Amino acid sequence: MKAALLEAPHKMTVGGQPDPELRPGEVIVDVATSAICGTDVSIWAGKMPANIPVIPGHECTGTVARLGEGVTRLALGDRVVLNPVTACGVCHYCMRALTNLCLNGGLRGREVPGTFAELIAVKETEAYRIPDNVGFAAATNFVGLYTVVYSQRKAPYIPGGSVAVIGQGSSGLLHTQLAKVSGASLVIAVTRSKWKLEMAQKLGADEIVPAGECDPVERVRELTGGLGADVVIETAGTNQTMVQAYEMVRPGGAILQFGIGPAEVGGIPAQAYYFKDISVIGSRAGLAEDFDRSIALVASGQIDLALIVTHYFPLDDIQKGFEFIEGGGDGGTLRGVVRIGEKG
Ligand SMILES: [Zn+2]
Ligand SMILES: [Zn+2]
Structure with missing residues (x-):
């Protein structure tokens, strides 16, 4: 598959990477779009520690393309947004459903492989179906919204x-x-x-x-x-x-x-x-239920996600995209989205 690789601060290349392995309970998602978030920019600039070299990116939408053994929640062709954080499922916090504080988890594109790639493998519990009337690029903002919903609940x-x-x-x-x-x-x-x-x-x-x-x-x-x-x-x-x-x-x-x-x-x-x-x-990431609430808020027309996307970049130009966002954009920039598969 084609993917971006952050090799050193400010140095990103696009090239071939091995396809992700499909394990039981996981799905392979054909990535449509992945947004450039402020956290990605901090990682890219070397201001936030990360497991470099890493495929960056964590605000991602796409289509379920393969189902691993035992998957029951998702079907082929489902349009989904991914939870940006991974969780082990068995630590002190995961056992209490506080997956945002997982002791063994991490952020995609920082501790574990990220989403500026054509394909990604995720647990079926880490992908949420998005409404049909929300485009892939706009839907990357569900990742921001779920953290906002979680924090305002507190x-x-x-x-x-x-x-x-x-x-x-x-x-x-x-x-x-x-x-x-x-x-x-x-x-x-x-x-x-x-x-x-x-x-x-x-x-x-x-x-x-x-x-x-x-x-x-x-x-x-x-x-x-x-x-x-x-x-x-x-x-x-x-x-x-x-x-x-x-x-x-x-x-x-x-x-x-x-x-x-x-x-x-x-x-x-x-x-x-x-x-x-x-x-x-304080507030860190969010929980699965915050994706449910976010999706309901957008599906019912109470929150608009589309206005927030102002710029698009093809995967091949990702380095330019990061330079543009890091530089503050063009005075009318909120969120840049990298188009990877579908022209979402
Ligand atoms: Zn983010
Ligand atoms: Zn855990």
Whole structure:
């Protein structure tokens, strides 16, 4: 099969790789599309440890092309999205259905072979059928959405509450949409980018805050009667925005720290845990049930995934695609998707 191989930081080649082996309980998926996620870019740039050389990629859709012995959940021809993380099924966390914390698992394209390849073998429990009316490229965003759904399930106060979402990249826009459909009374989108704010408005934000033109903390306080937001969802993962979240949240409120920040962050006002009585909630990947909820949200028309895909690259140009995304794109870039099999 043809696949991309990350050989060293910033060095990706496309060439022949052995076809994956089909084991009992597994299926072979004919990959249609695989998105370039921020995590892939961190791995590519050498900023996140990985088992290099590795076939990168983890946000993948495709068609079930072969069934291993004993497979009962899936059929040939099923259109599926893959769970980006693998789980052993028998460790302390897997036994408690917390597969996102598996002690022996890993992320595709980082610890185990990834999805920028024509074929991939996965356990049948790691592939979820996607709705017929969602294209393969748009459906790669189910991988982002399931992590967003998982994290908001852990947050208090969203129905009827005020929610500030810092960062309106693809994950931030999904958080904005989900907070609105979950019944937040006030969703405030915060970002420096003007066109992302317009997009956030289209997708349900009640108020937008251009972080480059005002003090976003002051503005969010103004919009929330001087108190701050019930929930601040931090999706940008920068030192500055992580500190802003502490200042933007109301006393007694909660920060959902969704963005993967730098290894260490300076300037966190640690006394806020006491004086402001706030909760800070972490979030890692998601669970199978979050794929079910995500698929239901999109199938019922409550969440739009298609708008988030802005760029396409053929597999042969994957190196250029990564360089483009790493460089910040063209000023109108949310998500780039690599087309591999079908022209999804
Ligand atoms: Zn990802
Ligand atoms: Zn496990």
